[in-house]
Amino acid sequence: MIEVEGLTKFYGERAAVQDVTFSVPRGQVLGFLGPNGAGKSTTMRILTGYLGASSGKASVAGFDVLSQSLEVRRRIGYLPETAPLYSEMRVDGFLNLMCKLRGVPPSRRRSRVDDAIDACGLGDRADEVIGRLSRGLRQRVGLAQAIVHEPEALILDEPTAGLDPGQTRETRDLIKELGRDRTVVLSSHILSEVEATCERVLIINEGRLVADGPPGKLAQRLGSGRTHEYELEVRGEGDEIKAALRELRGVDEVSIADAPEPGVVSVIVTTGQSDLREALSKAIIDGGFGLLEVQARTLSLEDVFLKLTKTDREG
Amino acid sequence: MSKSSRRKAAKARHRRQATKPATSAASRSTGTATVARPSRPAARPPAPPPRRRSEASKSVAPPVETTADAISRALRPTGLPNVVAIARRDLTALFVSPVGWVVAGIFTFLVSTFGFYFQVIASQQASMDGVFSVITSFLVPVLIPLLTMRLLAEERSQGTLELLLTSPVRDWELTLGKWLGAFAFYLMLLAITLVYVALLRVYRSDLDFGLIGATYVGLVLVGAAAVAIGLLMSSLTRNQIIAFFLALIVLLMVWYAGYVIGYFVAPPANAFFSYVGGFDRYRSFTLGLASVRDVVYFATLLVLALFATERILASRRWR
Numbered sequence: 001m002i003e004v005e006g007l008t009k010f011y012g013e014r015a016a017v018q019d020v021t022f023s024v025p026r027g028q029v030l031g032f033l034g035p036n037g038a039g040k041s042t043t044m045r046i047l048t049g050y051l052g053a054s055s056g057k058a059s060v061a062g063f064d065v066l067s068q069s070l071e072v073r074r075r076i077g078y079l080p081e082t083a084p085l086y087s088e089m090r091v092d093g094f095l096n097l098m099c100k101l102r103g104v105p106p107s108r109r110r111s112r113v114d115d116a117i118d119a120c121g122l123g124d125r126a127d128e129v130i131g132r133l134s135r136g137l138r139q140r141v142g143l144a145q146a147i148v149h150e151p152e153a154l155i156l157d158e159p160t161a162g163l164d165p166g167q168t169r170e171t172r173d174l175i176k177e178l179g180r181d182r183t184v185v186l187s188s189h190i191l192s193e194v195e196a197t198c199e200r201v202l203i204i205n206e207g208r209l210v211a212d213g214p215p216g217k218l219a220q221r222l223g224s225g226r227t228h229e230y231e232l233e234v235r236g237e238g239d240e241i242k243a244a245l246r247e248l249r250g251v252d253e254v255s256i257a258d259a260p261e262p263g264v265v266s267v268i269v270t271t272g273q274s275d276l277r278e279a280l281s282k283a284i285i286d287g288g289f290g291l292l293e294v295q296a297r298t299l300s301l302e303d304v305f306l307k308l309t310k311t312d313r314e315g
Numbered sequence: 316m317s318k319s320s321r322r323k324a325a326k327a328r329h330r331r332q333a334t335k336p337a338t339s340a341a342s343r344s345t346g347t348a349t350v351a352r353p354s355r356p357a358a359r360p361p362a363p364p365p366r367r368r369s370e371a372s373k374s375v376a377p378p379v380e381t382t383a384d385a386i387s388r389a390l391r392p393t394g395l396p397n398v399v400a401i402a403r404r405d406l407t408a409l410f411v412s413p414v415g416w417v418v419a420g421i422f423t424f425l426v427s428t429f430g431f432y433f434q435v436i437a438s439q440q441a442s443m444d445g446v447f448s449v450i451t452s453f454l455v456p457v458l459i460p461l462l463t464m465r466l467l468a469e470e471r472s473q474g475t476l477e478l479l480l481t482s483p484v485r486d487w488e489l490t491l492g493k494w495l496g497a498f499a500f501y502l503m504l505l506a507i508t509l510v511y512v513a514l515l516r517v518y519r520s521d522l523d524f525g526l527i528g529a530t531y532v533g534l535v536l537v538g539a540a541a542v543a544i545g546l547l548m549s550s551l552t553r554n555q556i557i558a559f560f561l562a563l564i565v566l567l568m569v570w571y572a573g574y575v576i577g578y579f580v581a582p583p584a585n586a587f588f589s590y591v592g593g594f595d596r597y598r599s600f601t602l603g604l605a606s607v608r609d610v611v612y613f614a615t616l617l618v619l620a621l622f623a624t625e626r627i628l629a630s631r632r633w634r
Contacts, residue, residue: 052632108384
């Protein structure tokens with residue numbers, strides 16, 4: 001559905017996107033993850049034909065985004081970063097205008113507008129002026145305009161930015177819902193969001209693609225070798241605990257830090273083995289320390305993300 | 316077929332219809348027949364069942380092309396529907412926002428006081444000169460920039476430009492639509508002044524309609540070019556105030572080129588500047604001469620400004 005090859009975009013001297021290559025099959029929900037300024041918006045703007053690439057190619061549904069821009073634009077629904085809308089228009093009037101501009105035949109505009117309003121939960125707000133709507137509702141109008149002409153692919157730039165937690169969840173559900181029968185590319189700098197909504201994640205940093213895969217596998221693969229970490233809170237002397245735990249089979253590394261409670265230390269144990277919880281607690285109790293808490297930490301996407309962007313900066 | 320079996324068949328059909336679009340569980344359990352296209356229910360379940368929309372539109376409404384659809388499909392390649400849609404939005408926006416009313420208010424005030432009252436009633440000169448001079452000295456250089464400053468600058472600063480240009484709208488369609496919206500408003504303001512022509516007719520029976528008509532042709536052309544120049548200035552910046560002053564300065568420069576530049580230039584060259592100045596080109600219309608040369612002059616300004624605007628919009632792709 002979406003093919004991107006060697007995409008590079010320079011703003012003056014600075015490269016916003018460098019040699020990015022990926023492809024999105026029809027029906028996939030893809031998350032574009034990266035810190036602010038990583039090149040997510042630029043890539044999306046190139047895909048929608050709003051900006052031109054400095055070099056490289058991109059196509060949507062087989063149409064080149066530059067030379068067959070109109071064909072591409074007919075097939076996509078795009079929600080720009082801040083959900084820009086005409087604030088003096090009414091919700092239904094605005095959606096009707098968008099229908100017109102995207103070539104929906106007159107006889108079907110009414111039902112398309114109603115459907116989009118329904119799908120985005122704007123049922124009772126259809127005749128309100130957009131400027132008076134709350135941030136969350138405006139975001140929904142933005143989503144409604146992206147789907148009003150029933151596009152094959154949706155490109156959503158930070159669809160939940162600036163929303164409160166409740167609105168964020170609603171928007172995510174809506175995106176999941178929309179992604180059932182459409183190709184969706186969404187960008188975010190919030191990891192949990194991408195983890196929750198996307199089948200596949202691309203991590204982009206400083207204009208370069210640094211990882212590509214399903215959110216679960218990505219965390220697994222990139223965290224291989226040090227998959228498990230245990231965080232323990234133990235009452236006792238730090239050095240003694242460290243010595244006791246180091247002897248355990250499978251323990252790679254033990255680090256000790258002070259816990260807020262006096263006399264208690266927090267211990268982080270790293271291991272390559274599968275499950276050490278029992279062995280750890282037994283060792284602690286046998287050693288005569290007080291075990292207060294054991295917590296297994298698997299590497300989350302967040303850790304992967306931080307790791308990737310950090311090593312990139314160092315290298 | 317017996318009555319009961321017929322009823323049974325009807326019921327089965329009904330059930331099929333009811334389940335096909337797979338609306339919310341609530342409406343299905345009540346078994347109402349009005350499920351073909353769900354109206355907006357107040358209490359909608361938070362997660363609507365999947366694929367409801369696409370299935371409903373496919374099964375219920377096989378696309379039948381109406382006459383309006385056929386016309387719009389035939390017109391679409393010309394880009395005209397987009398131009399008209401954009402122009403209409405801009406024109407309505409002027410009436411919804413205070414800008415349009417302020418401009419119209421200031422204009423009617425000036426034209427009725429300075430243009431008509433002082434000229435016709437106070438000075439007892441039954442001519443349209445006062446009205447026309449308000450148009451050329453105030454409406455065109457000051458109020459047109461007020462109308463045009465927001466055209467693209469606001470779209471840029473609000474981000475809606477991105478919305479328009481990622482829709483299947485060509486750059487020139489947007490340019491032309493924007494120009495048309497503001498130009499239509501200018502024509503409305505111009506139309507208001509026709510009231511004074513009618514009033515003058517009451518005072519004078521020998522009113523020279525040929526002369527007045529030629530002047531109006533000139534004013535329409537001047538306005539068309541001025542709106543295009545204002546639009547061009549609005550395409551250069553995202554700041555409306557800057558767009559306003561740029562347009563004001565450029566319009567005054569073009570209009571008074573003969574006086575401003577010509578003043579500093581030695582004789583043979585100053586004739587050139589007064590020749591290319593808008594004022595001299597417009598003056599022939601006020602003398603009743605709608606010459607091809609002057610029509611071409613304003614048409615050229617119009618086309619050049621629109622072309623430059625389109626190029627500036629397109630430049631985002633290679634910058």
